Amino acid sequence: MIALVNITSKFRGVEDTTRPPSGLLYLGNSLKKAGYEVTVFHIVENEIDETVEKIINLKPSYVGFSVFTGYPCYTSSIMSKKIKERNSNIPVIWGGIHPSLTPEECLKEKFIDLVVIGEGEETILELSQELLGNHNYENIKGIGYKKAGAIKINPRRELIANLDNYKMDWSLVNINNYIRPGSDNEKTLCFITSRGCPFNCGFCYNEKFNNRKCRAHSIDFVINEVKALKEKTGITRISFDDDHFMVNIKRGFSILSELKKIGITCDWMEFHLDFVTNENMEKLADLGVKRIFFGWESGNNRILKLINKHFTKEIILDKCKILAKFPNINYDASAIIGFPTETWKDVAITIDTALEMAEILPNVNFNLGTYMPYPGTPLYNLTIKEGFNPPTNVEGWKEFDMLEGKVNIDWLPWANIKTKKIFSLIDAYAKCLDVPKKMSEKKSMFKRTGKLFLYFLAKWRLKRKFFLFPFEIYFYALWMKKSIARNIKKFKTSNN
Numbered sequence: 227m228i229a230l231v232n233i234t235s236k237f238r239g240v241e242d243t244t245r246p247p248s249g250l251l252y253l254g255n256s257l258k259k260a261g262y263e264v265t266v267f268h269i270v271e272n273e274i275d276e277t278v279e280k281i282i283n284l285k286p287s288y289v290g291f292s293v294f295t296g297y298p299c300y301t302s303s304i305m306s307k308k309i310k311e312r313n314s315n316i317p318v319i320w321g322g323i324h325p326s327l328t329p330e331e332c333l334k335e336k337f338i339d340l341v342v343i344g345e346g347e348e349t350i351l352e353l354s355q356e357l358l359g360n361h362n363y364e365n366i367k368g369i370g371y372k373k374a375g376a377i378k379i380n381p382r383r384e385l386i387a388n389l390d391n392y393k394m395d396w397s398l399v400n401i402n403n404y405i406r407p408g409s410d411n412e413k414t415l416c417f418i419t420s421r422g423c424p425f426n427c428g429f430c431y432n433e434k435f436n437n438r439k440c441r442a443h444s445i446d447f448v449i450n451e452v453k454a455l456k457e458k459t460g461i462t463r464i465s466f467d468d469d470h471f472m473v474n475i476k477r478g479f480s481i482l483s484e485l486k487k488i489g490i491t492c493d494w495m496e497f498h499l500d501f502v503t504n505e506n507m508e509k510l511a512d513l514g515v516k517r518i519f520f521g522w523e524s525g526n527n528r529i530l531k532l533i534n535k536h537f538t539k540e541i542i543l544d545k546c547k548i549l550a551k552f553p554n555i556n557y558d559a560s561a562i563i564g565f566p567t568e569t570w571k572d573v574a575i576t577i578d579t580a581l582e583m584a585e586i587l588p589n590v591n592f593n594l595g596t597y598m599p600y601p602g603t604p605l606y607n608l609t610i611k612e613g614f615n616p617p618t619n620v621e622g623w624k625e626f627d628m629l630e631g632k633v634n635i636d637w638l639p640w641a642n643i644k645t646k647k648i649f650s651l652i653d654a655y656a657k658c659l660d661v662p663k664k665m666s667e668k669k670s671m672f673k674r675t676g677k678l679f680l681y682f683l684a685k686w687r688l689k690r691k692f693f694l695f696p697f698e699i700y701f702y703a704l705w706m707k708k709s710i711a712r713n714i715k716k717f718k719t720s721n722n
Contacts, residue, residue, distance in 0.1 A: 327602035525579025
């Protein structure tokens with residue numbers, strides 16, 4: 227038996243297990259097809275001890291962890307240690323983004339025996355065979371391991387050519403835990419149709435992890451899988467978790483058109499601003515797309531050039547004018563502040579750009595997260611040159627969350643201990659810019675008045691860059707945290 231573990235990340239201080247552990251479902255599918263018995267554990271931090279007990283009782287051949295950079299490094303470390311304390315003979319393998327980008331760092335830890343680098347569906351089959359056999363790892367591409375106390379990193383494995391050979395195996399989890407109310411409270415499920423992105427954004431792991439290559443499931447595969455999910459669960463919406471759903475425009479529209487024929491529309495997708503034209507947006511609106519995420523990243527043209535975005539502030543605003551013509555679509559607009567070499571004046575320009583966008587574009591929700599220097603990204607070495615001191619062990623990545631405001635921004639010479647908190651407040655206030663568009667007549671007069679007060683105060687603070695005494699945002703953050711937790715609990719209760 228093989229145990230696969232994903233300890234969920236936190237979102238605004240709440241652990242959200244309504245998003246499926248997609249990587250493990252693909253991995254489990256590969257192992258099951260090869261005849262292995264697989265158990266997937268998708269848990270939160272306070273479930274670590276009971277899950278360790280379950281795993282020890284199952285006596286697995288090994289335990290595999292899917293780990294993303296940030297807080298999951300800490301929780302996965304804690305759980306790996308506990309497994310080793312209970313039974314040191316159980317191999318612990320780490321895979322996912324963080325060990326793929328920092329294999330040597332991970333293998334320095336006593337509680338990690340091997341790492342899988344890059345995609346794991348093919349690698350894990352060869353690795354499983356050797357773990358149950360001769361333990362000869364030298365010829366397995368895409369892994370790192372230890373031999374006689376030395377760390378060995380094998381050559382990378384080629385990217386999977388035909389994604390249709392693998393799929394998310396929903397039988398490994400309770401699928402009802404991942405069905406959530408999307409737009410208009412329609413039953414929605416996350417689904418992946420492709421991997422990779424052709425762009426080379428300086429802050430993104432994709433360039434190293436996927437080599438800027440895009441691979442996709444065939445249109446027929448996607449339609450047949452979603453149709454089966456609809457018949458099983460009654461979903462009417464899909465949230466596409468692709469890095470860039472419309473990278474192949476013809477394919478993207480074909481999928482949306484075919485899904486609409488069977489009563490499925492898109493609740494959420496991500497695309498690059500290059501895609502935005504009047505014609506493309508009109509087609510998306512006609513196909514019933516409800517929400518779109520795009521990264522504009524900065525309002526400063528120097529920074530946009532530094533991070534390889536291939537557009538300017540002027541283009542961003544022009545694209546927003548096109549998006550504004552389609553008010554039935556909601557938008558998530560993401561930017562980042564605190565890039566290496568950025569000044570406070572540069573940050574202020576990005577804040578002002580967000581305010582301009584909010585005036586142009588209806589139904590927009592902003593993210594203005596703090597830049598995080600993730601290993602393997604193009605900007606990582608520049609960040610170190612500018613003064614960043616990377617963590618010396620895996621657990622040291624615990625505080626790396628672009629929304630929590632806990633990381634010392636030591637790559638900005640002008641930043642001080644208060645800067646990280648100010649950056650966190652900028653993001654919080656930016657999220658209040660869409661409050662009037664979310665007003666409901668069903669809400670009490672007290673709540674509507676309170677939200678309008680928050681909106682005007684947030685706008686005033688952002689315009690003046692005044693963030694002292696932010697009493698109101700703490701109440702808002704507390705309300706949001708409780709609201710998210712309440713919604714997650716509601717989703718799980720209604721689906722079970």
